[in-house]
Amino acid sequence: MVSFGRISQALLRSSMIQTRQLSASAAHSHGEQTARTWKILSFVVALPGVAVCMLNMYLKMQQHAAHHVEPEFVPYSHLRIRSKRFPWGDGNKSLFHNPEVNALPDGYEGREE
Template sequence: MLARRSATTLARAGRYYSTASAEAGNEFLAQRAAVKEHAKGTTKLWRNVSFFVCIPVTILGSAWTWKLEKEHHDHIEHLKHENGGELPVRPDYEYLNIRNKPFPWGMQALFFNPEVNVPAGPKE
């Protein structure tokens, strides 16, 4: 009798667990398919954002910066032309370009351009 009850209980439990695992498997597959569909849509969205927003904005920003720098260069050349080939002397204010301690690469800033920037040095 005990063996029969155990066998019946095990059979019922097996049916329950097989049904539960099948339902869980179907739910897992459904979630997996939903994730794949979401990934496809998201990938398409960001590809379109990259191609139709980021690239044109980068091109327009580059063109705007080139135009602005060209105007600046033309202005510098105009000032040189007006002053006999040299830039006009800038006022040497005591609070500008103070360097009490040199950078590891020297006294000037990392992107120092001698054509445009005033050389810095220690103020006394």
């Protein structure tokens, strides 16, 4: 009876070791498969999705620019106050000045109204 117990324990240990080795290799294989799946999804779904969104915004911007009418300049006294000159350029334009969108205190640049 004692020998039967020792044999069964030895068989049980060997089966546990084999099970651990099999599960470890299966987990490793699963990780590789998951990484491959996400890589494929990134290239097949995410990048084309970003490209479609960029194309959509570009076309909407072109459509908006075709119909854009600039509002007339009204020299309100409370807007575009320059109590101190800016330390760059001519001192009248902000750091991120855009001549097509931002007006100066006396009107838009390059246009006589």
